[in-house]
Amino acid sequence: MQILFYLFAAVSILSALFVVAAKNPVNSVIALIVCFLSIAGHYILLNAQFLAVVHVIVYTGAIMVLFLFVIMLLNLNKSTEPQKSMATRIAAVIAGGLFLLTLLGAIKDGIGIADPDVYDGSVGLVKSVGTSLFTEYLLPFEVSSVLFLSAMIGAVMLGKKDTSPQPLSSGEGQNAADRA
Amino acid sequence: MLVTVIFLSVLLLVTLGVAAYETYGERKVAAFMQDRIGPDRAGPFGLLQPIADGVKMFMKEDFVPATANRVLYFLGPAIAMTTALMTGCVIPWGGTLVIGDFTLNLQAADPEIGILYVFAMVSIGVYGIMLGGWASNNKFALLGAIRASSQMISYELAMGLSLVALIIGTGTLSLGGIVAGQLDGVWNIVAQPLGFLLFLVCAFAETNRAPFDLPECETELVGGYHTEFSSMKLGFYLFAEYVNMFISSAVISTLYFGGYDIPFVDQAGLTTFWVTALGTLSLFAKIGFFIFFFMWIRWTLPRFRFDQLMNLGWKALIPLAILNILLTGLWNFRHELIQLF
Structure with a gap:
């Protein structure tokens, strides 16, 4: 079980990083699909079968199909991607940094990690x-x-x-x- | 554990075997409907034809277009085939088989959310078509892939809504539980005739079968999403369609026609072994009928136009499915409603 958890965790983080890093939008979408599937795996490990399967149906099966559909229809690729101006890039970096700061502020006192011994397996x-x-x-x-x-x-x-x-x-x- | 692995392997072989003989059946049914003989060269009555076809598929040159995205081009058929085969493990293929001290439950897994699991696999299956069609870098294939995705999304909605009405009645999402409910009472088709009809139409669209086979529509799109595929990759796409047809027939029989239930079999005085064995046989008979029905429709009705397909899905099936939910809800709470007035 623990090995499965580490496997799913590694796949989730690596695929999430690949979503941002990939040059081709179709590869990004596929990485996001893999990320969602590994998160569904986490739900299964918590015995949250309903959440897992609804997560797969809604996110993987419907929303990502729409994403892929739009990207295929518009034929987005590197050459058609608009070049952002320097001002937009600076603004994006500042906004992202502020969001990171907010997140760090929220978890600086430690995130409430549930005690696995008292976890109720029927909650999901x-x-x-x-x-x-x-x-x-x-x-x-x-x-x-x-x-x-x-x-x-x-x-x-x-x-x-x-x-x-x-x-x-x-x-x-x-x-x-x-x-x- | 070992027993489950063996059971799943047998299930895999049976599924592939049924899918192989569906190709033979399709050609024989087509021949019968068109007053021809059909395949009769390989073996008696052409029964070895699927093997000959399989060998032909394997022996052909595996050609990859120069401009294709190689990774996704490989992934497409693999996803289509894998998701098609993964659905079988939650379907109850029969009751509990008892031979001496050995007992075997003829359902590999009965998760609480069985029917949703089937649904999730179907919704992932569309990636096989979309990625394969996009990766081949061909206009016809891309059009086929786009058609497939919009068709799947539209019909998944109506299919899900028709299931909601069924689940209101059964009170469980587990396929084993749904069959158990029908063993004691009447088949769900009696309570849900409209829901069954909607589910059946959506099943045709989800398996890309005629009259909804627009993703591969050979008169407009050459071969649709599999235009650029050859050899066993093409074979996997075609095979996945037949596996899906088998699984859809099994799901329809399970949800609406009692699964492995034979009415009044408990009064015939048979031993449990024979009840289980005959039950599994009856499930396969029901599946066989629905596979024949799929073929019957294919060789009877002409293909829809794409706007007709979308109109049917969004303007007819979804409103009807919502009406069905409303009626089912009113019927289930009729006693409370009567007390209210």
Whole structure:
């Protein structure tokens, strides 16, 4: 078990680094898929079967397929990548550094590592996840579902064709009616 | 442990064997529907044809296009085949086989989330097609890969929603539990006729079978995502499709047609060994029927246009699946609702 943990940990970190380091966006996406799968492996080690399999279905099976789909469709590669200006790069480094500082500040007093001896192996099973979602966290759960619904409707509205009548076409309709 | 390994190896061989003879069956069914004889040269009734085809695939030149991304070009068929074969281990192929002191559960693993595991494997399987199609660096292959991914995403939604209605009724995600529920009660097809229909249509789309075989659509895209593949790499893609068809038929039989259940078999007075053996046989009979059904549809219906496919998925199947969930929910809580008024 411990060997599996170290294996998954190493694969997660190395593939995450490769996501950032890879030149080709398709290789980046594939590294991210490997990263997600190894994180699913961590869930399995914690007996969180439901979380693991939903993680695979949602992140690996749906979101990354969309990523790959868009990258393939746009045929992104090194030559089409826009060159960022120096100001953008400096701003990106500062923003990233600030984020790192925030993270370090958050974990400087030590992150609460759960005691493995008292770990409840049933916490990630369907029943316990469902019970806590629909009792303890009912309101956040419902609110986030409304958020997702509004995001979906918003995307559909943005993607809809503009069907309002054009002035030229309505004039033609008038002429056609006159001729008839 | 050892028993499980042996059982899984046997399962692997059976799956590959069934997939091989599906290719023969497909050609025989096609011939029957078109009033031809079909393959009859190799062996009696052409029964050795799959072996001849396999040897042919292995012997052909393994050509890799110069502009292909070599790593992904190798990975594509491998992912397609691996994910197709990984699904079989959670399907209950029968009850518990008892021979003397030796007992064997004919389901390699029964995780609590069995049906979701099948779903996860199906959703990873699309990478085989996408990566292979992209890596061959060919316009037709890329179009095939893009079609495959958009088709899979669209139909996965409707498939998942049709399963939600089923799970409301069964109350468990484990495939063993779903079959156990049907052994005692009626088959799920009785409670979920609309859900079954939606699941069946989505299964055709997920396995890229006609009338939804747009990713390989030979009249528009040469061979679709496998245009640039040759030898056993092409063989793996074609084989993965037949393995998927076998597994889909097994999942449909398990979810909606009682799995290894034979109605009233407990009243026939048979020993447990014969009940188990006949149950497994009946599951394979159901699977055989659905494989034939897949072929029947392929040689009956013409292929959809891509916009028709998308419209069917998003504007017909998904709303129907949501309606089905609503109706199932109302039916399951009818007593509470009646008390409410």
